Every structure is written in C-alpha cells, then in structure tokens.
Amino acid sequence: MTPTPTTPAPSATEAAPAATPAPDAPAVHTAALALGDDALVLSHRLGEWAGHAPVLEEEVALANIALDLLGQARVLLSLAGDEDELAYLREERSFRNLQLVEQPNGDFAHTIARQLYFSVYQNLMYGQLAATDSPLAPLAAKAVKEVAYHQDHAEQWTLRLGDGTAESHERMQRGVDALWRFTGEMFAPVAGLDLDREALREQWTATVTAVLQKATLTVPEGPQSGAWTAGAGREGLHTESFGRMLAEMQHLHRSHPGASW
C-alpha cells in the first residue's frame, strides 16, 4: 500500500473523510471495510514484531502472515473505496475492525492467543463467504487457503507453549484469558455479510476448545464481551491503544502525502 504517483494523495487541506463510504453505500462496502480493516490492523500489529520475535524463524513467519493479511486488506479496501485513503486518512472512529485485532502484541504467547482466536474465525468466515455469490467471494476463496496456514501456525504454537514448561503454560493461559472478552464480537452481524453466524460460533468454539484442551489449557469461562463495549469495533468504538497504533501507521503518509520510493 505504498503511496505511488498513480494514486495522488489529496493535499492536506482537502484530506476529507470522503474515503469513508457514505451512509447509503451498498452493504457490500460495509462488509469489505469491516473485513479489510481486520486484515489491515492485524497486519500492522504483526509487523511490529519485526526485530523483536523470539527466534528468526518466527520473525519471518509473523512477517509472512502480516503480508498475507496486507494483500487481503488491499483487495478488500479497494472494493470499499480508495485503499490508500482508507488506510491512511481515516480517523480512529471510522475504522470498523474487531477490537481483538487491535490489541497490543503483549508477549509472544499473547500474540499467539490473538492469532488462534482470529485465524480460526477468519478461516471459517472466509470458507462460508467463498460459497456465496458475494462480490467478496473470489477474495474469500483465495484467502481461505492462506489462512489455513495461519491457523496451523497458531495451533502448533498454542500446543507447544500450553503443553510446554510451567512458564510457557502460564503465559499462554494468561494470553488466552486476557483476550477472551474480545471474541464475542466476531459473531455479531455485519451488513453485507450473509453468513450462518450460529454455525460460525459453534465451529469456532469447538475448534478453539479442542486446541486449548489438547494444549492442557483451561477454556476461559467469562463473558465474550465486556458490558462497556457497545457496538465495539464494528461500530467504530476502539480501545485505548488503537489510536497510538494508527498514529504510527498513518504518520508517513500524512506527513508526506504522495511519497513513494
């Protein structure tokens, strides 16, 4: 999503929020924006691991997963509008991503817990979407194959950390517990996404439960959303750290509109 001369950025004075679809935009824009923002935001979070991952192989793995997600985000945001304007010139309240994906990386186990919850959701969701006649179906059919590898990566690490040392077990359990309250949002309705949400929830719960149990971890029992979350990320309500993440992500484009290399 490098700014290029072919997509001239608006000057600072006309950096209007025009990139956000109008209220009467087709429902498919809403869906593309929600899924595109999920992919974009998680891609950026995973990119933050570059230079910090515990081993070189994981550095490369997380960057590769981030790249897959960025590719998906580009296609999805292009369906909703101009990808660069949407990514770089929207304010926090205009983003429609799940709060789960904007959560800070924490330690490696925390990131893996986030990957497990999200990749299982994304795999099931894209799988359903691919079988519909939605304009998003071709992307879903392609991305579902990529996400299968993300899910496998998250599952293997959950097993290794959960069923590892006392320290890794404790950290993995902490990550799984801390992020549980952000998982309910994945099953909320999204305009333009015609999915069997009950089946999605059932399959997600069954898959995650099986992995956590095999990893000797305890499946969290608390609520899957906080009382204060309201419509949460899909309604543009985000958590505290998201603003700081956006500031970093958008800084270059806002400071140097149209910059390219």
Add this chain to the structure above:
Amino acid sequence: MVTKAPQAPTATHTEPVGPSAAMAPTAPAESATAPAPTALEARLHALAGSVPDPELPVLSLAELGVLRSVRVGATGHVDVELTPTYTGCPAIEAMSADIEQVLREDGQDDVTVRTVLSPAWSTDDISAEGRRKLAEFGIAPPRPHAAEGPIPLTLTVRCPHCGSTDTELLSRFSSTACKALRRCVTCREPFDHFKEL
C-alpha cells in the same frame, strides 16, 4: 495437526478483483465460450509466458501457472490476465511490469495487465517442467493435492539435495510466503519447500 482447507467453489465466480486501483478496471473473466486464441494471441501468450518469475527466476510465468489469458481486441489493444500466487505477493507488480515491457518491445503499444483472483491459483497450476526446475534449483516442489481433502501437511517432503525422504519442518513460513523452511535429517541441509496452496 492437519488443518482442513475448505474447498472453495471457484468456477462460478467470474468477477475479477484487482489489488490496486492501477490494475482496475475489471472486466468479465474468460468464459468457456471465449473464442479460440488467434495466432497473434497465441504468440503473445507464449511471449508473456516466457517472462521469468522475479523471485524464482528459474521458472517462467507460464510454468508457474499465473498467466491466465492474453487477448487482442479489434483496435489492437492487448489485455493480459495475471493471477497472484498469494493475495499479498509483492512480485505481482514486477510481473505486470515485465510482461508489459516484453510486449511493448514486441511492438504492442496498447497493453493492459490486469490481476484476477478467481479461480484462485493453486500449486497444482505449476507445470511438471516447473516442478522439475524447482527441485533442480534446490526448492522442494509442492506435492499435488488429493482430489478432495486436507492440505497434506504431514506427508513426506523429499530433500532436493540428497533425495532423502527423512526431512523435518523448521518453520511454516520461509523466505517468501509461498515457501516453508525444512531440514534434511540425512544430509543436514536446510531447504525451502514450495507449500501446497
């Protein structure tokens, strides 16, 4: 643990989707009723297909299976359809530029290279010759998919150096998203494996 990859029906979707505005606008993908390629189209297809992959230069785009169609319109406009291996593959832009260049050098002034996603590319689209070249280059080629069912993650991958089937996975993601990093237990050499997709 073997992860089941849902088998997505792709043949019914013809809406091409481009990852960047530069590759729009979109047009209907080739249908079963598309006319047979003309001699010029066949020649340009071969020319575009001979362009080497920017990241795996031992393979041509034709061998990689990413060149979908080359059509020449009544006004001489050349329309090329390219499909990415992975949605986020950064090489796609270099591929587009390289195809455009080779066609321009051939005298085609009006060339559009579009990216299409459907039907999704599969490692099964890599030709037999492409697989042979990958192995020769030191990259274990992808295994063919079973007609139905999961990605065969747990089946053996043969070492491209010594031919041993005793190899182990080091990381699911290697130098590029399309490869996994493995090590041969027999000769101890690490090697890339082109993952099944």
